[in-house]
Amino acid sequence: MAKELTLRGGGVLRGRFRVPGDKSISHRALILNALAVGEAHLTGLLDSEDLHATARCLGQLGVQIEPSRIIGRGGKFSAPDEPLDCGNSGTTIRLLMGLLAGQHFKVTLTGDRSLRGRPMARVAGPLSKLGALFEKGVSSAPLSMSGGAIVNQSVQSSVASAQVKTAVLLTAVQGEGLLEFIEPTTSRDHTERMMRAMGVVFEDEVLPDGRHRIRLGGPQRLKAVDVDVPGDISSAAFFIVAASILAGSDITICHLGVNPSRTGIIDALQKMGANITIMNMQTISGEPVADIRVRSAALHGVHIDGDLIPRMVDELPVLAVAMACATGRSTVRDALELRVKESDRIAGILKIVTAMGCAVTDTPEGFTIDGCDGRSTAAISIDATGDHRIAMAAVVAGLKSGDETRVSGGEAIASSFPQFMNLLEQIRA
Numbered sequence: 001m002a003k004e005l006t007l008r009g010g011g012v013l014r015g016r017f018r019v020p021g022d023k024s025i026s027h028r029a030l031i032l033n034a035l036a037v038g039e040a041h042l043t044g045l046l047d048s049e050d051l052h053a054t055a056r057c058l059g060q061l062g063v064q065i066e067p068s069r070i071i072g073r074g075g076k077f078s079a080p081d082e083p084l085d086c087g088n089s090g091t092t093i094r095l096l097m098g099l100l101a102g103q104h105f106k107v108t109l110t111g112d113r114s115l116r117g118r119p120m121a122r123v124a125g126p127l128s129k130l131g132a133l134f135e136k137g138v139s140s141a142p143l144s145m146s147g148g149a150i151v152n153q154s155v156q157s158s159v160a161s162a163q164v165k166t167a168v169l170l171t172a173v174q175g176e177g178l179l180e181f182i183e184p185t186t187s188r189d190h191t192e193r194m195m196r197a198m199g200v201v202f203e204d205e206v207l208p209d210g211r212h213r214i215r216l217g218g219p220q221r222l223k224a225v226d227v228d229v230p231g232d233i234s235s236a237a238f239f240i241v242a243a244s245i246l247a248g249s250d251i252t253i254c255h256l257g258v259n260p261s262r263t264g265i266i267d268a269l270q271k272m273g274a275n276i277t278i279m280n281m282q283t284i285s286g287e288p289v290a291d292i293r294v295r296s297a298a299l300h301g302v303h304i305d306g307d308l309i310p311r312m313v314d315e316l317p318v319l320a321v322a323m324a325c326a327t328g329r330s331t332v333r334d335a336l337e338l339r340v341k342e343s344d345r346i347a348g349i350l351k352i353v354t355a356m357g358c359a360v361t362d363t364p365e366g367f368t369i370d371g372c373d374g375r376s377t378a379a380i381s382i383d384a385t386g387d388h389r390i391a392m393a394a395v396v397a398g399l400k401s402g403d404e405t406r407v408s409g410g411e412a413i414a415s416s417f418p419q420f421m422n423l424l425e426q427i428r429a
C-alpha cells in the first residue's frame with residue numbers, strides 16, 4: 001500500500017542502540033544452510049520483506065525454516081510447483097539462480113516490476129558457462145532455468161558484484177571439477193567467510209593487479225553452522241550520516257558488522273572530517289563486529305572512486321546527503337552500478353540533493369555536488385520510486401530542512417529496514 005512519510009527537520013540524535021541484522025549475511029545464513037547438511041540456529045536474522053522473499057522461496061524448495069532454526073537439505077531440493085517470486089530482492093533472485101544451477105529440475109524465478117527490470121545476464125552468462133540451461137532470454141526475470149553443473153571453467157566477471165560471485169560459488173560447490181572465478185576487485189566477502197566456516201575448501205587471493213581470484217574444486221559438502229548476524233552497516237549508514245550532520249548529536253550503534261569489504265562509508269565520512277570512533281572490536285560467526293560512536297562534525301568535500309565504490313555501493317545515496325551538507329565540492333566516479341539498483345540511484349540522488357537546494361550534476365558514472373549546508377528552507381517533496389535506500393536518504397535530507405519533508409513511496413523501506421522511522425523518532429530529541 002502506498003505510504004507517504006512526512007517529517008519536520010531539526011533536533012539532535014542521541015542514544016545507544018542496535019540496527020537490524022545485516023541483509024547480505026542474513027540471505028547467506030538461510031541459503032547456505034539450506035544447501036548444507038544438518039541444522040543451524042540463527043540469531044539476529046533480518047526480519048524484512050527481502051528476507052521473507054528468500055525464506056518463502058526456500059520453503060517452496062522444501063526447506064524447513066522456523067524463525068530461528070533451519071534444517072539443511074543436504075544438497076538436494078524438491079522441485080517447486082509454482083514460480084519462485086523474489087519480490088524486490090536482487091540478492092534473492094541472483095543467489096537462488098546460483099543455488100538452482102546445481103539442481104536437476106526446471107524452475108522459474110520472477111519478482112516485482114523493479115526486479116524484472118534489473119540485469120540478470122551478469123549471473124545467467126557465467127552460470128550457462130557452468131552448464132545451467134536458460135530458456136529464451138537470460139537478460140531479465142522472469143527466467144526459466146534448469147541446472148546441470150559441469151564446472152572446470154574459468155569465469156571472469158566484468159563487475160565487482162558479490163551477488164555474481166556468490167551465485168557462481170553456489171553452483172561450483174555443487175558441480176564436478178575446478179572453478180576459477182575472477183572479479184575486478186574484491187566485493188563483499190560474506191560468502192567466502194561463511195563457506196569456510198561450513199568446511200568448504202578453496203583458494204582465495206588478490207592478484208598483483210588488484211583483481212580477486214577464487215579457485216574451488218567441487219563437489220563439496222557444506223556443514224550447517226549457527227550464525228549470529230551483526231547489525232547491518234548499510235542500515236546504520238542513515239544514522240551515521242544523520243548524526244554527523246545534525247549539530248549536537250552523539251550516538252553509539254552497538255553490535256554492528258564492520259567487515260572491511262563494507263566499511264567504505266566510514267572511510268569516506270572520515271575523509272570528510274566526520275567524528276567516528278570504532279570500539280570493542282571482536283569476531284562473531286567469522287565476521288568483524290564492533291560498537292561505533294558518531295558525534296556531529298563539520299564536513300568538507302571529498303572525491304570517491306575506484307575500489308572504495310564496491311565497499312560502499314549501497315551507501316552512496318545517503319553519502320550524497322552528507323556531501324550536500326559539507327563545504328566545498330564532492331565528486332563520485334566509477335559508480336555506474338548505481339544505475340541498475342532497485343532504481344536508477346543517480347537520478348534519485350539528483351532529486352534529493354536538488355531539493356536540498358544544492359547544485360548537483362550527473363556524470364555517466366557518478367555525480368558532482370557543491371555543498372551548501374544542505375539546509376533547505378522550502379518544503380521538500382521526493383518520490384522514492386519504490387527504492388528503500390532513496391526513501392531513507394530523503395528522510396535524512398529532511399532532518400536538515402527548516403520546513404516539512406514529504407517522501408512518497410515510503411513503503412519501500414520495508415524491504416530492508418521496517419523499523420527505520422520508529423527508531424529515528426526514538427533517538428531524536
Ligand code: S3P
Pocket residue numbers: 023024025027091160161162163164166188313314337
Ligand atoms: C549484495 C551485493 C551488492 C549490494 C546488494 C547486496 C549481496 O550488490 O548492492 O544490496 O548481498 O551480495 P551487487 O552484487 O550487485 O554489487
